[in-house]
Amino acid sequence: MHLSKLKHLLFLLFFISISQLTFSQFKLTDKLVTDPDVKIGKLPNGLTYYIKRNTKPEKKLQLRLVVNTGSVLEQPDQQGLAHMMEHMNFNGSKHFQKNELVNYLQSIGVQFGADLNAYTSFDETVYILPIPSDDMDKVDKGFTILEDWAGNALLDTAEINKERGVVLEESRLGKGANERMGKKYYPLLYNGSPYASRLPIGKDSIIQNFKAESLIRFYKTWYRPDLEAVVVVGDIDPKVALEEIIKHFGQFKNPAPEIVRPSIIPIAERKQDMGMVLSDKEQTFKILQIFNYVEKAKPVNTWSAYRETVVEGLFNALINQRLNELTQQADPPFIFGSSSFGGFSRGYRSFVSIAAIGDKPVNDAINALVATNESVRKYGFLKSELERGKMSMLNQTETAFKDKDKTESAVLVQGYINNYLTGSPVVGITNRFAFIKQVLPTITLDEVNAVAKKMETSQGKFALYLSPEKDVSQLPSNTELIKLLASAHRVPAKAYQEKAVANSLMDKKPVAGKVISEKKNATLGTTDLTLSNGVTITLRPTDFKNDEIQMDSWRWGGTHNYGLADKENAQNAAIIVQQMGVKDMTPTDLEKFLSGKTVSAQPYMNPDDEGIQGTSSIKDLETMLQLVNLYFTQPRKDDKLFQSFINTQKGFIRNLRDNPGNYFSDTLAKTEYNNNPWAGGLPKAADYDKISLERVTKIYNEVYGNAYGLHFTFVGNIDPDKIKPLLETYLGSLPSKQKENKFTDVGLRPVKGVVELSVNKGAAKQSRVSVIFTGEAPYSQDENLKITALTEVLNIKIIEKLREEMSLIYGGGMGGSLVKRPYPHYSISAGFPCAPENVDKVIAAFFGIIKNAQDNGVEQKDLDKVKETLKKQNEDELKNNDHWLTVLSESWIEREDPIWIYNYGKKVQALTIQDIQQAAKKYLNNQNYIKAVLNPEK
Template identity: 30%
Template sequence: MIKNLLGKATLCGTLLLAGTAMLSAQKNGSSELPLDPNVRTGKLENGLTYYVRHNEEPKDRASFYIVQNVGAILENDDQNGLAHFLEHMAFNGTENFPGKGVLNYLEKYGVAFGRNINAYTNVDETVYNLSNIPTSNENLLDSALLVLHDWSNYLSLEGEEIDSERGVIREEWRTRRSGGMRAYLEQSKVIYKGSKYAKRDVIGSLDVINNFDHKVIRDFYHDWYRTDLQAIIVVGDIDAEKFEQKIKEMFAHIPAVENPKERVYYDVPGNKEAIVGIITDPEVSNYKFDIFYKHKATPFKEKNLQYYRNSIIENLHSSILGNRLNELLQKGNAPFINAFGAYYNRARKMDVYHNSVTLKEDNLLGGIETFLKEIERANKHGVVATELERAKTEMLSRVEKQYKDRNKQNNDRLVRGYTRHYLVNEPAPGIEFEFEAMKKLLPGITAEEVNAFSKKWMTKENIIITFTAPEKEGVELPSEEQLLAVVDKVKKAELKPYVDKVITEPLIAETPKAGNVSKEAKLDAFEATEWTLANGAKVVVKKTDFKENEIRMQAFSTGGNSLYAVEDLASAEMAGGFIANFGLGKFDQTSLQKLLTGKSVRVAPYISELSEGFNGNSSVKDFETMLQLLHMYFVAPRFDNDAFTALKGRYKAYVANMGTDVNKAFRDSVSTTTTDHHPRTILFNTKMIESLDLETMKRVYQERFVDASDFTFVFVGNIDIAKAKPMIETYIGSIKDIDREENWKDNGVDYPEKDTYNHFSRAMETPKTTIHIDLHGDIKYTRENRIMMNVVSELLDKRYTDVIREQEGGTYGVGVRAYVDKFPREEYNLIVRFDTDPAKADKLKGIVYDEIQALFTKGIKEDDLVEAKKNFVKEYQENLRKNGYWINAINRYYRYDESVMSVEDYEKMINSISKEKVEKFAKKYFTKPGKVEVVMSPKQ
């Protein structure tokens, strides 16, 4: 017998109406929220839950998930790390897919491991996914469902595969053991003191990983990975009713576990006196203060309308507090680097009100005090009605944008909502319900009610305080007593209420005098229109229906920071990011953000090595605002000395201790070695930040964005071209024209002339060797060469996964990337990078080179090539339904003279790539390429 939790799709309208009626009677806060009426859900007799929904984004694709209500929290001490180990074993043999069968089968259809096939484990849950499965092949869909079936109850867990995977897990442990991760794990022990949560870190104990008996992991699997703790979720361009029946037929026979162990939800004990933890690590790079107020989480069964309304209030408060903290950061001597305050669920049975601040080294206690005063100000005096109304407007605007895109919701986004619904009964009523809910609930939420929440959160008991810092000579860290004293001092301080200052004037006081379109052309390959305006600006507009409520924008012009001397380079590189934080015209950044409340719009300038321009996006209704912001960035950029000083000071504090991070040290070594220590290689460090100069930024910015004549502006999305044209003529056509033609400059930054080896050692807490190999040389820039280089990259990625990760157990993963550049010179480079055990480094480095040579000495595997080609075609099909792809494709057309191809032409070109063709290509470019090798090893 199957218990139906929700009936057929014909009930959708009834449920939505019932939900609306429930919202109209808000006093009944105990009312249960409906589940999204578009999803079919039920529970089989064996306890397995399922969710199935038809959805058409991406088109002709579906996502398959199995959600296990099981995580590291359920491990015994001798099983510490086995929940995560089992996640790996799901890809190492099942009843119907022995060995690497899951990956081998799916990759034949272009479903790539890592990108489309993946999983995650945390303390309370484990989730496996197969995403973007093509729906045109019924057998493939059935097989994807069969994979979930096997993951549910039929992992092989063969001894040889278990032992082989130990090495991969060890290397994942090694890769993840950064200073930041160690500090996080130590902080968790303080936050969860006295609870089992304090003992579990997911990846577990190396002693257990290296030595557990096979029976221990098999027992853990059969104890916990069972139907009453599992949900199957399938969302995509499928027949939902048909798939519901398939799930019933395929999963109903799986036996329920007899006398199952209780799935316990662990408490975190309270504490009368504050618990303080001071955590230091040699490789931590920032000073951080956190204060948590622990609260009982809402029981799963009580997540009703009142809970939903409370969640809205919590989010409103976090938004208002975040805005106040950001406002503090805009002033000349910003008291800290960044900060936030939020109420959220931290463990299954524990919520926290969490306030966190990243501090400046030279004023640790002062920064904490300033931060806590802002938190306390909000607590004592509450929020101001005007800022609450802005927060409401902003929230409603976000939900409205999602509502307008309700028919274009991404499969995996929908799955995440159903996952939380299954695991913790988090409301998932559907965006239609949520939009109606927001419209009805928000007007009734008062400032007094929001203030009451804050007072309830900031209790006198159940307080946890942590302070995290690098181990550094000459810096006196605050003691436990000093931290408690500053918290107490702020509690007693006399604080003035927050004053909400708002400029009520419009962004543009007078509508600028419009220019006009002087020439129109059709870009047939892109199904786009090109306008040349009277001021010389080119504008390209492409209408799409991929998103109902999205318009994307790019603007670009050649030149960039290549035109500036070395002494100006840092300021030129950082100018775009800084000026985006200065505001526009008479509006500083804080006033501008208040002015844009409720608008879904973003415009950001950039200056890169060879070009400058803007990136932006907006909702359909805010398209004109996006154009206004773009116009202002040309005609009225703001150069705010206070904001510059504040941001520079924050950056300086942020980079002050980055040298303690071994990964940063390695990246810097790669940068300087691959550019042959060219003086234009600017590293992101204290010296670079100190060299930043506002006047230089102003000069560079004004020179780069002095006119529109050499810019190309591209708009892609659900744009009404007839309505857009006069707005574009007004806001872009009115920008002045000095009719200049510029190009970038080749400053001779290039690889070393000879093969270069930079091997160095460094003190590190967790010994590892990091290897970076960069092979490079001259190549003609063509679409075919670019694709062929990507084919080589894919084939090597596959080989390194098989040999270095799986056979040798030598690394968590080998990163392989390939590029073919046209500017400033035509060249390619192939980059291979990975972490490993120092004892294995030389052997694995040798395998990297051997596999590259084997591409043409031994030849490639036909099956590997077929998989790579299938993946390329599949990804191309998906890309053609993304606004982001088209806007970049149009960019490439103007900058690289590269048009777009139809799926049919692209598939034909990919299918023409033969084994012999790849081998010939590899031989040509990798027989004797240029080489840069950087290796960082631990000091003995």
């Protein structure tokens, strides 16, 4: 029997066997069931609650207050006040005066912004609060905070006036090309509905001048229990959670009379095709969007309707696979293309085609999108495509099911929010996996092909084309855009052709090497191996995830070893090989072969090091190792795909400097390193003209043709005894010849002294302040921790002073670290977007905070807040595969004992205010920094 037929038969037999086990479990006519592990209910006043016990992570609780109101419900004098109300809930309530809320949460390790947050959209406002659950006092205060958000805001006039400036700064951040063009196309996109004129950020003029009465009226109208839900997910007894909800929310009453909240905001059906072409001098990409129609979404409340979503999901995956293949042409019609059914606004859905276009004209993208859509509509998909789609969907669902007890609470919580707001199903992963196993074998090719018939309706289309202004002479008019679309639809559709997909990655297994030494570390739980070809390996089994294995490898080397003449070739060598594939398989061939598998592997070359990274499930570990082996032994060379990469990159970077932020960052990088050509910054199109396929492949083969000195680290659900034969086969067989692995210090150093940079770029009234402190300093983990603590303590003061007290910024802050290679040094940077007229005030306040820390030290309460945050972060990281992989890899690189991972908490607790003051004096040198300011064009 032919191998592909055998594979298909085995797949069908697998489906049949598992579906027989569950076939009677779901009747399509039945109503959907709710995840039995989630308690959903309502209080007598109408407040909805969701409670789910989840111990990933332990002793943590995710709380949400969901308010079923947003900007679309604002009256003319309230535009922006839904968002303003969100801000005011952090600035004074019944139980937390002024800034006491943020202060309290910081004291228990909850960071403002990173943890504690909220968002306002057209239709809802959601408050986000993660808290520790190891102390019932903290838990009760968490529910008290939600209670205050739900109905106890003070809305003090003085606090309102202070917060106006913060909200205006947030509004300022969004100004630019997208905002300017959005205001022009929203009325057409939303076809005259209130969505077009009720953007969540609102109007600056109203934020500046609204009366407190307008905000209070909005609050009293829409913040009420029958429009609110409390979501509780985490390590808590559900009975206790319900008691807390009743205690804190049962007393709220709905207003009488109350305004009815519309379930959806109507959007009128488009009667004719419409086009809009817009340009802006700061737009960096050409973007095409075709909205084929907008229709009301049907409720998904039966298993039959749920099955339709599965069929539609398969359709979306298959059509986008075809569009992705077009990006690998030598001269691709777009950088990225997509067509899919999905949500539009609450209660509505649409079929949308999107393309990000490089240097090609828009008609090429239109033709490619329409041709793909029409080919599917007329000829449908191939049976092989559907089989791969089913395998991928089954694999994704099975992976989620295997890790159902290891899924983070923060991931689970979003499903319950969506259920409350839109009625989306919460069947739970156990039911979903059982259902997917049951229905996938019953879904036919005809069913999936029938979805394509829904792409075209009698409704008018809306085509939107956004372009950089420099291309204005090549732009079609609004009418011409619609004509191009109509012309593309008149081209006869062509059937899709597919070449056979490989049945295996390797023709035969390589000759295995041997493990020649093995050493266990009981304290760390690691096993170190040395293979006969000189490759070394660290294994760290964990149970943090049930079906995850992560891999990293490293050795000294990197792009700097190849000198300036080969800079572009070396920097892109590993990336380009990934774009060409391995063996006789293109990236498209690989993607198809890997359908139904959880596998990735990516070679990389950094300035000073090189290696390969990857991930896999347990069952696909061997496939990942095979792919790793092939990247070393059989990288593929393909002139067409090489040219595709070059053309795509040129199109991608062509207009990046037109964005003020990009231009500023690029100029700052050049200034910091005195125009050193190694300094990085944004590439130019001419840089890609320097890249040669021959040179790229030669460099890649020099690096990856010899595995000597590579150290691999594996973290996850691995059995050291079972994995060893695979490592011997696929890593032990890698070509290896003894050599010196080293990196080259190219002398890249920042400028010294005080350097000031002023850049004028951009039309919007926006400025940005950047300050960078650098210097040489011996590396140690203790000192690196002090820099982390220093910047976090100062970030608390930045929020207090620049945001809450002075209303000069919405966001901003500091970060930094010590680096050991290529020379021991530190870098600490700070950034603050602000109004042009406030630049000097921001700079003065920031340096005032630094000087105070240097002269007077920092407050113990602020250091305690940071220590509590770092402690909580460390507790989470000790049970995280990503963190262990990073620690073990970096410890090997720096030849340090990774045992410090267990001592980190003690190091944090040992920090003193004297340590932070000394660090401020040592690392924030007022004689050696760069101060850069971006202002709008004059």
